[in-house]
Amino acid sequence: MLVRIDFSSDEAFYVQLKNQIIMGIATSEIREGESLPSVRDLAEDIGINMHTVNKAYSILKQEGYLKLDRRKGAVVCLDADRLRTIEEIRFLLKGTVAKALCRDISKTELHELLDEVFEEFNGIRKASGTGR
Amino acid sequence: MLVRIDFSSDEAFYVQLKNQIIMGIATSEIREGESLPSVRDLAEDIGINMHTVNKAYSILKQEGYLKLDRRKGAVVCLDADRLRTIEEIRFLLKGTVAKALCRDISKTELHELLDEVFEEFNGIRKASGTGR
DNA sequence: ATATTTGTTATATTTATAATATAACAATGC
DNA sequence: GCATTGTTATATTATAAATATAACAAATAT
Numbered sequence: 001m002l003v004r005i006d007f008s009s010d011e012a013f014y015v016q017l018k019n020q021i022i023m024g025i026a027t028s029e030i031r032e033g034e035s036l037p038s039v040r041d042l043a044e045d046i047g048i049n050m051h052t053v054n055k056a057y058s059i060l061k062q063e064g065y066l067k068l069d070r071r072k073g074a075v076v077c078l079d080a081d082r083l084r085t086i087e088e089i090r091f092l093l094k095g096t097v098a099k100a101l102c103r104d105i106s107k108t109e110l111h112e113l114l115d116e117v118f119e120e121f122n123g124i125r126k127a128s129g130t131g132r
Numbered sequence: 133m134l135v136r137i138d139f140s141s142d143e144a145f146y147v148q149l150k151n152q153i154i155m156g157i158a159t160s161e162i163r164e165g166e167s168l169p170s171v172r173d174l175a176e177d178i179g180i181n182m183h184t185v186n187k188a189y190s191i192l193k194q195e196g197y198l199k200l201d202r203r204k205g206a207v208v209c210l211d212a213d214r215l216r217t218i219e220e221i222r223f224l225l226k227g228t229v230a231k232a233l234c235r236d237i238s239k240t241e242l243h244e245l246l247d248e249v250f251e252e253f254n255g256i257r258k259a260s261g262t263g264r
Numbered sequence: 265a266t267a268t269t270t271g272t273t274a275t276a277t278t279t280a281t282a283a284t285a286t287a288a289c290a291a292t293g294c
Numbered sequence: 295g296c297a298t299t300g301t302t303a304t305a306t307t308a309t310a311a312a313t314a315t316a317a318c319a320a321a322t323a324t
Contacts, residue, residue: 010281012311019227026230038270049313054272065234068271071321078234085235086245092228093249095151096221098158102197102210103217107250111243113218117225118239142310144282170299181284186301200300203292 001030005046013048017056025065025076027124036066036074133162137178145180149188157197157208159256168198168206 043050064080175182196212
């Protein structure tokens, strides 16, 4: 899977990496059971330090996106409990809605934008046997 | 308007302040044309440095939430162009949808969550003559 | 069996950013 | 005139990010 670090961004490298991996899982670019490159390989590939990659992997493990297996490496394994995820999403939406309200963007418009973003994902997502 | 800094949070003070002010505008706790306390007063009130408050105000000014007037102080003034805001919201939604897809949270569920968050805001928001 | 690669941990250093501390300036209000 | 406003400048401290080596145990490969 393709990863690119923006070295001029104000976002921390490990955050960029973490988000791109989540995006990769969401678009089925990388699927459940599949492995990511080793921390050393990926670090070499994208031009950052091994520990920075390790930090991203560790957080993704803690947040329930990866399982770190000695034989298979970093394996995509989505086993977080739904309730906590829903609370996280509610929190994210709260910030988004706040900004929308400040700009007189209506509830309807937000729903439309949400649909558009979903359409965007459907365009990128690859066919899958799992239904995800 | 009420502001409280969580000193044990991992979020930077100026980010906490910035988000709480945006939340305050969204809930009409503070309205367009109204002023925030001076950087020195607010800093004193919430127990942080003047420059940290100034940083939050400056960013809010740059992002089109405040206008800094010498006579009135930091005045709420929402004049950002809609297109850029919509792009920002689309970006935020993209991240949220990605996480939702990883957890098998459906489009319908997200729409429902969005409605719930709106309901939450409607509960908090105070009546206003402007329609905001 | 030996060598290599894996995740993982430890320690140290450098760099960047956040936060604080004083100080000062020009413009405004009282 | 005097206090307060946003604003800028400079310096220091504290924290976090990023890098650099190194090492260990477990697993894989040769």
